Amino acid sequence: MVAVFEVRGLTKTYTMGEVDVHALRGIDLDIEDGRFVVILGHSGSGKSTLLNILGGLDVPTAGRVVYRGQDLTAANDRALTAFRRHKVGFVFQFYNLIPSLTARENVDLVTEITDNPLPSSEALALMGLSDRADHFPAQMSGGEQQRVAIARAIAKRPDVLLCDEPTGALDITTGVVVLDALARVNLELRTTVAVITHNAAIAAMADRVVTLADGRMVNDQSNAVRAAFSPVSTSGSPRTPPPKRFLTTVH
Ligand code: ADP
Numbered sequence: 356m357v358a359v360f361e362v363r364g365l366t367k368t369y370t371m372g373e374v375d376v377h378a379l380r381g382i383d384l385d386i387e388d389g390r391f392v393v394i395l396g397h398s399g400s401g402k403s404t405l406l407n408i409l410g411g412l413d414v415p416t417a418g419r420v421v422y423r424g425q426d427l428t429a430a431n432d433r434a435l436t437a438f439r440r441h442k443v444g445f446v447f448q449f450y451n452l453i454p455s456l457t458a459r460e461n462v463d464l465v466t467e468i469t470d471n472p473l474p475s476s477e478a479l480a481l482m483g484l485s486d487r488a489d490h491f492p493a494q495m496s497g498g499e500q501q502r503v504a505i506a507r508a509i510a511k512r513p514d515v516l517l518c519d520e521p522t523g524a525l526d527i528t529t530g531v532v533v534l535d536a537l538a539r540v541n542l543e544l545r546t547t548v549a550v551i552t553h554n555a556a557i558a559a560m561a562d563r564v565v566t567l568a569d570g571r572m573v574n575d576q577s578n579a580v581r582a583a584f585s586p587v588s589t590s591g592s593p594r595t596p597p598p599k600r601f602l603t604t605v606h
């Protein structure tokens with residue numbers, strides 16, 4: 356498999372007055388094309404720092420990130436901006452939707468500035484939200500809002516989708532529906548997906564689980580068999596309740 360990211364000796368040190376905070380202490384990691392990678396670790400272990408550097412939102416103190424042969428750590432601002440804008444979709448814990456715009460309009464913010472977008476109707480359908488397209492964020496549940504945020508992130512057909520605790524604000528049942536949506540993006544659109552999470556169900560759905568502790572990679576495990584996920588919902592209607600097989604894996 357082709358490596359989307361080659362990470363070598365990645366180090367990030369924040370200097371806070373007289374104190375050095377070692378967020379990353381030398382990470383070596385390859386992420387192959389089409390993978391669904393989960394990043395686990397306690398709070399403060401460096402997960403967000405790693406994801407932000409992969410996505411070109413932050414720069415390392417030392418080490419390299421090579422994206423499909425392009426050394427991001429040697430890239431100038433313009434090249435890094437182009438990488439972020441065209442190649443990376445981000446999903447965060449809080450959905451950051453614009454309250455005065457409908458679901459469709461929130462997604463169209465991206466389709467209007469992208470060369471070859473996934474039409475908002477298709478992005479919303481993939482998220483099982485066709486019948487919610489004209490609803491405002493306040494009229495949707497947290498899980499639905501997060502799926503709108505994912506629809507927005509995938510509307511530019513990103514090469515990689517980076518998600519920082521996308522289910523962090525959701526209960527476990529709703530979180531599983533969101534994860535299911537991410538698995539669908541990975542399998543239907545073949546987008547490489549990296550997800551930071553504390554949710555055990557996600558780890559079972561990933562084909563690879565990387566664990567960080569104190570800025571180091573302490574475990575790297577491949578799952579031979581991924582937990583099943585539901586096929587794409589062509590009807591566009593949300594699936595409720597989520598499949599029981601996921602619930603049984605949640606502790
Ligand atoms: P995680 O996402 O695993 O909780 P982070 O990557 O956010 O961990 O943080 C790793 C370490 O780096 C923590 O000790 C955190 O306090 C520190 N850190 C993160 N961002 C900054 C920053 N902008 N300035 C100073 N310290 C930071």
Ligand code: MG
Pocket residue numbers: 402403404519
């Ligand atoms: Mg974090």
